[in-house]
Amino acid sequence: MIPYGKQTISQADIDAVVDALSSDFITQGPKVGEFEQAVANKVGAAFGVAANSATSSLHLACLALGLSASKRLWTSPNTFVASANCGLYCGAEVDFVDIDPDTYNLCPKKLEEKLIAAEQANQLPDVLVAVHMCGQSCDMAAIGRLAKQYGFRVIEDASHAIGGTYQGEYVGNCQHSDITVFSFHPVKIVTTAEGGMAVTNDTELAKAMENLRSHGITRDPAELKDVNQGAWYYEQHALGFNYRMTDLQAALGVSQLTRLDEFVERRNQLAQRYNEKLASLTLTTPTLLNDCNSAWHLYVIQLEDPSCRRRVFDTMREQGIGVHVHYIPVHTQPYYQALGFDWGQFPFAEDYYQAALSLPLFFDMTDDEQDQVVATLSEAISAAQDAR
C-alpha cells in the first residue's frame, strides 16, 4: 500500500533519540527547551511551548487567551475536529465560518459578514482558529485586520503548515495572530511521534501556556506567594494539566527540524508533478495563492463528478493506493449535530467535502510511485464514470 502520508526517519534521527534515552533526563530535561528554541528561531517567533500533541497545544492556547464558558470560538468547518474541540474543552460556544472554495481555507469575506451580524446580535467571537488547510496559509492579513477591528484573538492552527511561507516569511511568526500551533504527528511534515508546539511573540501568553502544561504549578521565586520556604517548595496557581513533551520526542524533533526545508522542497516538487500529470483529468487540482508557499501536508483534488468519489476511493484502495478524505465538515459530526449543527449550514465546506480526495504525498515517495497513483486514478475515474 502506498500510504497518503508517512514519516521519514534518518539514522541521525535514530541516533538522536538513542542519545537522549541514555542521558540523565528522558523527560523534563534540556531537549525540550532546545526544540522550542529551534522551532521558534526557524519560524521567526520569540517563544515556543512544546506539548504532547497539537490538540494539547490548541487547548493551552485557548486557555492562555482566556477562553472560558460564556465565550465564543469560531473556526473553519473544513478541519480536523481538534481545531473546534479546543473551544469546547474550555466550556466555550463553538461556531464556524465557511470556506473559500478555491483555497479550502476559512473565507475572510464570509468572516466579515458573520462578524457584522454577530456585532448586531452582541455575540462577537473571542477567539478565531484559522486553519492553514493542506499547508497553505489563510489570508492572515485580512484576518488580522478583522481581529483588530472586532476585538477577537487569533490562533493559527498550522498543523499542516510548518515550513510553509506567507508573504515571504515562515508561517508561525505570528505577525497577524497571537499564537501559532504546529503538530508533529507522523503524517505531518516534521514528527516527534506525537507532539505539538505553540509559538508566540507574547511573553505572558508563553508563560501561561508553560504553566498550564505542567499542572498550573510554579517554582519561580518571582511568582511564589510564600517566599520563606525551602527548595522543595512549589505552588499551584491555576488548574493545569500534564501536557508535557518528553526529551526523547524533543530529541527527535530537533533532528527532524534540521531537514524541514528539504522536506518541504520535495513535497513541492511532488505537488508540481501532480499538477502537471493530472491536468487532463476531470478533476480540480489545488489553487495556490501568489503570496503563499504551501508546506504541502496534503494534496487534495476535487472530482468533477462527486457521485464518483466513493467508487474512485474504493478502487484506489483496492489497487493499493492509500487515498484519504480530508475533511468531513466538523459541524456534521454526530457530536456537533447534538449541539445543534446540521448539514446545509456551511455549503462550501460541504460541497468541497463531497468531491474531495487526498492523494498520497510524503517525502520518501518516488516518482514511480507517484506515476502509479496517477495511472490508477485515471483508470478509476474512467471506470467510475462508465459505471454511472
Ligand SMILES: *Cc1c(COP(=O)(O)O)cnc(C)c1O
Ligand atoms: C493533526 C491535526 C491536529 C491535531 O494534531 P495532533 O498533534 O494529532 O493532536 C489539529 N488540527 C489539524 C488541522 C490537524 O491536521
